[in-house]
Amino acid sequence: MDAEEILRRLRRIELRAKLVADTMLAGRYRSRFRGEGMEFEDVREYAYGDDVRRIHWQVTARMGRAYVKEFVEERELLLALMVDVSSSMDFGSSWRSLRELAAEVAGVLAHSASICGDRSSLLLVSDRVERFIPPGRGRGHVYRLVREILQTGRERSRTELTGGLEFLRRVLRRRALVFVISDFLTVDDGFFSVVRRLRGRGSRVVGVMLRDERNFELPEIGMVWLRDPETGEEMLVNTSRRSVREEFAELARRHAEATLQRFREAGAEVMVLDASEDVLKPMLRFFAGA
Numbered sequence: 001m002d003a004e005e006i007l008r009r010l011r012r013i014e015l016r017a018k019l020v021a022d023t024m025l026a027g028r029y030r031s032r033f034r035g036e037g038m039e040f041e042d043v044r045e046y047a048y049g050d051d052v053r054r055i056h057w058q059v060t061a062r063m064g065r066a067y068v069k070e071f072v073e074e075r076e077l078l079l080a081l082m083v084d085v086s087s088s089m090d091f092g093s094s095w096r097s098l099r100e101l102a103a104e105v106a107g108v109l110a111h112s113a114s115i116c117g118d119r120s121s122l123l124l125v126s127d128r129v130e131r132f133i134p135p136g137r138g139r140g141h142v143y144r145l146v147r148e149i150l151q152t153g154r155e156r157s158r159t160e161l162t163g164g165l166e167f168l169r170r171v172l173r174r175r176a177l178v179f180v181i182s183d184f185l186t187v188d189d190g191f192f193s194v195v196r197r198l199r200g201r202g203s204r205v206v207g208v209m210l211r212d213e214r215n216f217e218l219p220e221i222g223m224v225w226l227r228d229p230e231t232g233e234e235m236l237v238n239t240s241r242r243s244v245r246e247e248f249a250e251l252a253r254r255h256a257e258a259t260l261q262r263f264r265e266a267g268a269e270v271m272v273l274d275a276s277e278d279v280l281k282p283m284l285r286f287f288a289g290a
Contacts, residue, residue, distance in 0.1 A: 013104045013146055018111050018139070043067045077177055078135060079113040079120040080203075081106050081145070082168055084161065084182035085153035086126040091183075093214040094276035101210050101275045102181045103149040108283065109179060110142040120145070125164030126153045132171065162190040169194055175202035183210050184259050195266040205268040209259065212275045216252045218245045 043056050046066035054068040083106055089099040110120040119135035122145045130153045133145060161182060168178065178198060184207065195205050218239045225234050238244055263270045271286045273279055 013100060013107060013150075018107070018142070043069055077113070077116070077118045078172070078174060079109060079118055080123070080168060080172060080176045080178045081109060081120060082123045082125060082161075082164055082178065082180045083149050084126070084159055084180075085124045085130060085149065086159040088159065088183055088185055089210075091212055091214070092275055093212055096275055098183055098210045098212060098275055099150065101273060101279070102208075103146045105181055105208055105210075105273065105279055105283075106149055106179075107142055107146045108279065110145050111139075114138055114142060122148060123164060123168050124148060124152045125159075125161060125167075127158035127160040129164055129167050132167070159186040161187055162194060165191060165194040165198075169198055169201075172198075172201075172203065176204075178203050178205045179208055180205070181208040181210065183212075183215065185215075185255075187259060187262075192262050192266040195263070195268050199267045205266075207259075207263045207268055207270045209256070209270060209272045210275065211256070211272060216249055216256075218248050 043059050044067065046055065046060075046068050050068050056067050056069045059067040083102050085099065085102075089102060090097050092098060092100070106122065110122075113120045114137040117137070119137045120141070121135040122131075122133040124130040124132075131148060133148060159182070161180070161184075165180065172178075198205050218237070222240050223236060223238050225236055237248075260270050260272075269286075271282065273282055
């Protein structure tokens with residue numbers, strides 16, 4: 001992909017992301033995520049109807065009458081985007097690659113956050129940390145995030161998400177809303193251990209699983225060489241055999257379902273997006289809590 005083509009795709013993705021965020025998603029983002037982070041501000045004497053779970057027991061014991069904690073909404077929510085830019089993300093059998101889908105999703109989220117007054121950061125990972133962009137807001141910042149996703153890490157092949165998420169956990173100075181965007185073809189137990197640690201510090205973690213239909217089914221086109229984009233390993237496969245196609249689909253389905261289950265067990269949420277479909281409807285459903 002030459003520089004002119006990258007620029008063309010960058011403009012299209014950034015404009016689509018801004019349009020989606022401006023027209024529909026920003027309000028859903030605000031209602032779904034804003035207001036969940038609350039900061040302790042003060043205590044006051046208990047009044048009839050107050051939630052007993054907010055009673056400040058130390059102050060109550062000291063004063064001899066009931067006091068409750070008062071909270072205010074955090075003034076800013078930090079959106080932390082972690083995006084897989086390994087070779088498998090350049091795969092695409094439809095009108096866009098998984099990398100382009102990742103760029104659009106990240107752009108929509110960053111635009112929505114910016115509209116609500118929140119800042120967003122970006123961490124790009126392959127088998128190493130490729131680049132970290134500190135938190136910022138505004139259209140120029142979002143444009144930069146989309147550009148970096150499209151351009152960074154193209155020479156890297158393998159995926160190692162655990163180290164990237166651990167890096168993000170260390171640099172986050174406060175709790176955050178963390179979106180991890182990947183095909184999750186390669187993910188280990190260590191990754192979900194870091195997810196639990198982030199959750200334990202009050203951060204909210206969402207896995208965005210990107211899918212291409214060819215990751216789940218083989219076309220019936222006879223003998224073909226299949227190549228793993230990350231390892232380079234090749235295998236000659238007879239796609240004319242129904243049993244081969246069914247086994248491939250079953251293995252892919254089991255891996256995806258197991259990954260989804262592990263996210264849930266770690267206390268995280270998951271959003272599944274298909275490269276052949278528009279992102280608007282599934283993101284609206286997710287933001288609505290469906």
